[in-house]
Amino acid sequence: MERVNQLEKQVKRQRLAGAVGGLLLLGIGLSSWVAKAPAYLRVRGLTVVDAQGRARILLGAPAETAGRRRKDAATASLVVLGPRGQDRVILGEAPNPVLHGKVYPRIAASYGMTIHDSTGQERGGMSFLDNGRGVIALDRQNQDAVEMIVNDQSGFAGLTMNYERPFGQYKEAVRIGTKGPQVWWALSDTAEAERASLCIQNAQAPKLVLKPAGSK
Numbered sequence: 001m002e003r004v005n006q007l008e009k010q011v012k013r014q015r016l017a018g019a020v021g022g023l024l025l026l027g028i029g030l031s032s033w034v035a036k037a038p039a040y041l042r043v044r045g046l047t048v049v050d051a052q053g054r055a056r057i058l059l060g061a062p063a064e065t066a067g068r069r070r071k072d073a074a075t076a077s078l079v080v081l082g083p084r085g086q087d088r089v090i091l092g093e094a095p096n097p098v099l100h101g102k103v104y105p106r107i108a109a110s111y112g113m114t115i116h117d118s119t120g121q122e123r124g125g126m127s128f129l130d131n132g133r134g135v136i137a138l139d140r141q142n143q144d145a146v147e148m149i150v151n152d153q154s155g156f157a158g159l160t161m162n163y164e165r166p167f168g169q170y171k172e173a174v175r176i177g178t179k180g181p182q183v184w185w186a187l188s189d190t191a192e193a194e195r196a197s198l199c200i201q202n203a204q205a206p207k208l209v210l211k212p213a214g215s216k
Contacts (some may be wrong), residue, residue: 056081067121070095072103086120089113097122099142100167107131117141141165155179163190189213 031033047067051216058081064076067083077092094110096103098121112127121176124138138145143162150157158177165171176188184199193215199207 050083053084054081054083056083072096082118084122086118087116088120089115090125094125094127108133129189140164142171148178165190 024085037181045058045063047055047059047064048057048212049067050056055064058064058079059077060070061076063077065071065078067085068079068081068087070087073079073087073095074089075093075095077090077094079087079091080089082088091113092111094112095107095115096105097114098104100121106129108131109130110127110129110176112125114125114127115123121141122139123141126136128134134150135147142165145162145164147160148158149160156177156179158175160172161174162174163171171190171192172188175184175188177184180201181202186194186197188194192214193211195211195213197207197209199209201207
């Protein structure tokens with residue numbers, strides 16, 4: 001009986017030693033894994049879904065198209081989707097805009113933030129283009145409405161506002177800005193003829209010009 005008790009105690013000690021050894025090995029393994037864990041996470045893309053499993057936030061270079069209505073907008077960006085898969089906000093490289101269901105090319109590559117309405121049509125944003133133009137804009141359904149512009153090529157910095165016109169019939173109404181030594185404010189009619197302007201250049205007296213309709 002005494003021999004049996006001794007064997008049982010020996011088995012218990014061995015089990016305890018084995019458990020402790022296992023915990024030590026686990027601790028060493030975890031410490032080694034943490035020590036060797038990469039400082040950066042490298043992935044091609046990430047998709048966040050809502051409670052219904054619909055893709056709502058896409059991040060990638062480019063992001064995947066599963067769950068996104070647009071399949072032709074492969075850019076390096078973060079895309080926030082609406083519940084029907086339509087683009088709502090894009091941060092990063094902007095794709096070509098969609099207007100009335102048709103894709104139009106941009107004048108240059110654009111990076112920044114692009115906002116869209118509930119149909120997925122671009123309605124404004126803030127971006128800098130590779131042609132040296134910085135723009136903050138809000139659009140109507142048919143065209144640009146208000147733009148704040150800095151243009152490295154022309155030297156213009158200012159604000160423009162446009163008439164509400166049928167699609168494709170762009171008409172500027174108000175221009176306020178600076179260029180070189182000049183600062184001016186100008187109003188144009190619906191034919192885009194400048195009808196009133198106020199300009200100052202260097203230390204010269206302000207120049208006010210008023211023109212009747214049909215004048216040149």
